[in-house]
Amino acid sequence: MTSPAGFDDRYEDPDQLRDQVRRLLRYRATIVLGVLLGLLGGLLLVLLRAGHYTSTSEVLVRSRTDPFNTFGVSVDNQVSMSTERQIALSANVAARAAKAVGQRSRADALLTDLRVTNPKDTQVLRFEYSTGDPKRAARVTNAFAQAYLADRQDRSKAMVTRMTAGLDRQISALSKRVNAMKSDGSSAGTAGMQQQIGILQKRASDIRAYDTSGGDIVRRAEPAKRPSGPGPGWLIGLGLIGGLILGVVFAWLRSALEPRARSVGEVEGALHAPVLGILPEPGPDGALLEVGRADGSRVEAYRALAFRLRRGDGRTAAGTLMIVAPKGAQGAEAVAVNLAAALAECGDDVLLVDATAQPPGLSARLPLSDGDSAQADLPEGGVVVDAGTAGRFTLRTDSGRTTGDDRVAAPMTACAVADADPGRPALFLVPPLLEHADGLALARRVDGVLVVGGLHDVRRDDLKRVRELIGCSGGHVVGAALHNGTRPGVLRRVLGSDWVRRATGRHPSTAPSAPAGPVVAKPAAPAQDDTLSASR
Structure with missing residues (x-):
């Protein structure tokens, strides 16, 4: 006996259906391309069948019988x-038909457009000819019907000629015998031969009286008033429907084979952690620090992220948080800086540790506070960042040790975690986890890890690897912050791929640093509503 479905089970299937529809609608361009291909195919059919007229003629094939045969014998x-x-x-x-229409050299070509059928249980032949001119279609159809009847009549006449020729030979032979017997003066048996000659003569006369016509035309072909087959409207409609089906199939294939995360649900399924915020993607020339120095939806999105972190998991309310991206640190830098400013705006004494070891570092790109009072009681290598109306927060740069172009370790970061004030929020910005392993040693020392990535850029496999690495190192993923940027096109994906960036020297590990100094922020797309929660 099965148990009744629960409240959530009753709505599970509709939710899955809606999710599938949303997945397909992410590939609107593919669906539109399929519809356009279907429309093009429908128009092509219209052009191929435009002015395609068919005329029909029907011929009743007559049986060859002898109505005058007293013996009831049928010839055929x-x-x-x-x-x-x-x-x-x-x-x-x-x-014959080509000669009738004045195109003797095109007899074979006329046959290609001719169709002859026999309706079931009838002695009717149906001639159908299709061409672009309705009058010509009717003319050729009638010419074929007449040609067939003329050919059958000639065959019937030839048969009559053969039969009567045989009878005439028999009559001639009998007549010679009768004449010979009369010449010899013998009349015995001549009466019977005379009777036989009469019968043969009557039979030959009856055969010559046969109706040798091949049949009757029961339906003459007339010029068609409209093209044959579906009209242009039907063909275009069928093309659109077929194109829509083709586009949906292509969109489903792309959705099934797409390696990148396209929705919040895919990110949460890969990380096994909630998405805490949908953030606008920072522009390439935008200001790094926006909270406290600008207004708009971008700033509100960072404030909403800080609110969720403070009201979310107790381990991150006033503890240490590591901010990391799977690949590429541009988005992680903006999140770390603006999240520190948003927490400072809430009244917290925030420490931001830059452990990315990417020169010139965050200190060269952020506005610093002037005056000796602002520099008092700072940790080694620390500076105070002026966040405008949001207040101030402390920035500490930890460059670690380097060997050539590769980063080796960050011992100062580990010391900073050990020396961090339990009541003071501390944010640690580390290099991309899948490009540098420094963050693994730090993940188990902090209270939580915030993963940053682009909604249309990050791969699901990369998120799974980040989750596994952090879990194996003893860390805890509290959530993700996603940049809701524009969907990348094919060219952008190719140019932004790892092997292209390595080949062109634009890989994050070798890319040149951004110039220091203030820059003008570009307007961004509005952030989404504050509907996500940390309990998701």
């Missing part, structure tokens, strides 16, 4: 319609 009362159909499509009939 069995008609093979399949044989007659093959004869109607023969070269002799085509030559």
